Each structure stands twice: as structure tokens, then as C-alpha cells.
Amino acid sequence: MLxxxxxxxxxxxxxxxxxxxxxxxxxxxxWLGEWDKxxxxxxEALDIAKKVGEYQGSGNVHLWLGELxxxxxxxxxxxxxxxxxxxxxxxxxxxxxxLTGTFPAxxxxxxxxxxxxxxxxxxxxxxxxxxxxxxxxxxxxxxTLKAMLFREEKNWDQSIQxxxxxxxxxxxLNAQKWYVPWFxxxxxxxxxxxxxxxxxxxxxxxxxLLNQALEIxxxxxxxxxxxxxxxxxxLLTA
Numbered sequence: 001m002l003x004x005x006x007x008x009x010x011x012x013x014x015x016x017x018x019x020x021x022x023x024x025x026x027x028x029x030x031w032l033g034e035w036d037k038x039x040x041x042x043x044e045a046l047d048i049a050k051k052v053g054e055y056q057g058s059g060n061v062h063l064w065l066g067e068l069x070x071x072x073x074x075x076x077x078x079x080x081x082x083x084x085x086x087x088x089x090x091x092x093x094x095x096x097x098x099l100t101g102t103f104p105a106x107x108x109x110x111x112x113x114x115x116x117x118x119x120x121x122x123x124x125x126x127x128x129x130x131x132x133x134x135x136x137x138x139x140x141x142x143x144t145l146k147a148m149l150f151r152e153e154k155n156w157d158q159s160i161q162x163x164x165x166x167x168x169x170x171x172x173l174n175a176q177k178w179y180v181p182w183f184x185x186x187x188x189x190x191x192x193x194x195x196x197x198x199x200x201x202x203x204x205x206x207x208x209l210l211n212q213a214l215e216i217x218x219x220x221x222x223x224x225x226x227x228x229x230x231x232x233x234x235l236l237t238a
Contacts, residue, residue, distance in 0.1 A: 026038045026064055031181050032223060055094070075113055107126065195232060203236050207236050
């Protein structure tokens with residue numbers, strides 16, 4: 001569908017639409033674990049976005065490049081692109097894009113880097129904004145970030161509480177049918193919490209959550225994610 005959209009944009013000379021379509025192709029290749037193709041699509045999209053000068057295309061593509069580099073564990077490059085995306089949205093006055101796009105991405109990056117206080121500051125803003133919007137999806141995503149923050153602090157009870165809140169909201173939205181890659185990522189992150197806590201009965205809970213995530217990734221042929229989950233599952237039998 002995206003390839004058809006891209007061909008249509010080119011045929012009708014709708015250049016402004018190309019960055020978002022090319023960027024979306026880049027996201028698909030990232031999900032499939034084809035990082036080289038993803039990077040190629042996103043860099044082409046970024047080049048066109050800069051020429052077009054339309055902030056949403058440029059802001060989104062910078063964000064998606066950051067997500068790709070974060071997945072590749074190149075955290076310096078990821079932060080660079082996240083900050084650029086955030087700056088673009090900020091100059092345009094698009095606070096929603098910041099609070100639902102770049103802030104969550106940056107907070108996850110900071111958690112990976114162990115910069116807990118930086119992550120906490122952003123997550124509090126995201127959580128407050130989500131509550132104001134009353135959007136079930138925004139709230140579910142914010143609850144996940146809270147859960148991940150508490151997991152890093154080894155505050156297991158609070159982490160479980162927020163993961164469970166998020167899970168119930170996702171289920172109420174039937175997210176497993178339309179929010180598929182993100183729901184798989186949520187299950188993976190929740191599974192890691194039990195893997196890291198490692199108390200009585202936690203291995204079984206971790207296995208169940210990781211297995212659910214694995215089934216989704218296998219159906220969507222997300223190669224890198226499959227490898228990642230299998231590696232974590234092996235730790236449960238070590």
C-alpha cells in the first residue's frame with residue numbers, strides 16, 4: 001500500500017507527501033529488521049523533507065531515524081535525531097507532537113542510558129498531558145513509561161501496578177489487533193520486569209509475556225525482534 005502511495009505521489013508530483021510515505025516505508029523495514037533498507041528510506045525521506053520545508057514531515061522523519069538508531073543501539077545518533085525532531089516541533093509550536101512523539105522516545109533512550117532523572121522529568125510531563133487529554137491510548141502509553149521507570153529503579157510493585165494499568169487499557173482498546181508492533185513491545189517490556197525481578201513464580205510470568213510477544217513478532221516476521229526475544233527467553237532456562 002505504501003509503495004502504491006509513493007508511486008501516486010511521484011506521478012502527481014505531490015512532493016510534500018513523499019517524506020511521510022517514504023518514512024513510513026522506513027518504519028516497516030525497521031519492524032521487519034531490515035535496518036539497511038530502513039535507513040536508506042529514511043535518509044531519502046529526510047532529504048526530500050528538508051527541500052519541501054514542511055515541519056511535520058521533517059519532524060517525523062527525524063523521530064523515526066532516532067528510533068531506528070536506538071534499536072541499533074547507536075544511542076548518540078538516536079539522541080541527535082530525537083533532539084532535532086523535538087526542536088522542529090518546538091519551533092512550530094506543536095506541543096502534542098513533542099509530548100506524544102519525541103518526549104516518549106527520549107525518555108526511553110534515557111532509561112536505556114541510565115539517565116533516570118532526565119527520563120523521570122519527561123515521563124512526568126507525558127503522564128500529566130495524557131491525563132488531561134483523557135485519551136485511552138495516550139494514557140496506556142504513559143502508564144507503560146511509568147512502569148519502565150519504576151522497573152529501572154527496581155521498585156517492582158509500582159512497576160507491576162503501572163504495567164497492569166497499561167495492559168487493561170490496551171485490552172479495552174483491542175490494541176492487539178491494530179496497535180500490533182507497539183503491543184508486542186509492551187509485552188516484551190513487561191516480561192523483562194519479571195525477568196529482572198526474578199522472584200518465585202516470576203520466570204513463568206516472564207515466559208508467558210515474552211512468548212505472547214514472540215508470537216506477534218513471528219506473525220509479522222519481525223526478524224530482529226524475534227532474535228531479541230529468543231535471547232531473553234534463553235535466560236529463563238539458564
